[in-house]
Amino acid sequence: MTDTGERGGGGRGTLFVVATPIGNLGDLSPRAAQVLRSVQAVAAEDTRRTLKLYAHLGAPAPALVSLPAFDERGRVAAIVERLVAGESVALCTDAGTPGVSDPGAALVAAAWAAGATVVPIPGPSAALAALAASGFPADRFLFAGFLPRKGTGRAEALAFLAATPATLVLYEAGNRTRETLEDLAAALGDREALVARELTKLHEELLRGRLSDLAARLVGEVRGEVTLVVSGVGAAPPPRPAPEVPLEDELARRLAAGELPSAIAREVARARGLKRSDVYAALERLKRGSED
Incomplete structure (x- = not known):
């Protein structure tokens, strides 16, 4: 097993506060993956979500200890016992950085109080x-x-x-x-x-x-x-954009150029700050008009 960090004082273990993807599993950092593969236990907001993360890694999961938001304080003692015994433990929530509108702060505070080492593993945050x-x-x-x-x-x-x-x-x-x-x-x-x-x-x-x-x-x-x-109080308004080509003119031009409607809708919606469904509707109206 790879050593994932220094021990706390008096033989105490290490609590790794691991940020995990908020949607795209490709955002899991190599360091976070290495820690998850190496620890002896994981304190997880939802153990089912964490098992999916280990399946993505293609690695066997260590001991998983549930740490749900509704009973975080009631579950902390058992995890701190592992740290006091010298184990390395990863803390991860369903998505993003633990403790940021997610469980974790109570466990991290208890780890400090018990003399364990606390190591943040930064990563995704919505x-x-x-x-x-x-x-x-x-x-x-x-x-x-x-x-x-x-x-x-x-x-x-x-x-x-x-x-x-x-x-x-x-x-x-x-x-x-x-x-x-x-x-x-x-x-x-x-x-x-x-x-x-x-x-x-x-x-x-x-x-x-x-x-x-x-x-x-x-x-x-x-x-x-x-x-x-x-935006904060007194923030400067955004610069006024230059006059843009009417939406239907741009859509007609891009359709005539042979671009795929899906690509047109995606790019135009993002560029103009519109909903993709609204751009699709405008495309459909143009196509119906051209068929009449």
Whole structure:
């Protein structure tokens, strides 16, 4: 077995805090893979998800210890016992970096208190990926996780965000995204924002615009996991784009050039900040018109 790190004091083991892919398994780093292959146990948010990760690695899984969000503190003691006995343990959640709106903070704190060595294995994070793709200033940003769903807690959280000058990063469930965008616009003003849905996955979608515009564009069911990035107070508005070719003119030109409709829809939607389904609909109208 490969040694994965130094021992803690007094023969204590090492807790590796391992970031895992948020969708695309190709984002698992070689270092994270080596650690997962080498540790004696894994503290996993969901052991079924972790088993799939080991199947991807083509490696046998070590002892898997469940660490669900609803009972994190109740499961910590058994994992700390392994560390005190000198074992190496990896902490990983279903996706992304442990402790960032996921279980893990209580275990890491307990590992420090027990004298174990704590080693971060950095990697994927939806919050940082969306922030990097937003184009908003990242020298100061606040990660706010999930807002309270309703009531006084939600109102107080929105008021706090409104008074925060930094760029804001939040998580939201797909079916609540439009409501949250509307609430953010009402509390913060109609700022520039980014909606990042299903990052690194097959149906990845990034939309940027004013909060009210984004809310209006998200009609119908929004599936998957969403990260929101909102520009800070007083952020400069984006430069006004040069006049662009009308959508139907561009689509007609590209169809005439023999480009595949799927490629046209994908590229035009991304370039113009439109939904791919809307571009497909415009393509279909053009094709029907040409057949009449």
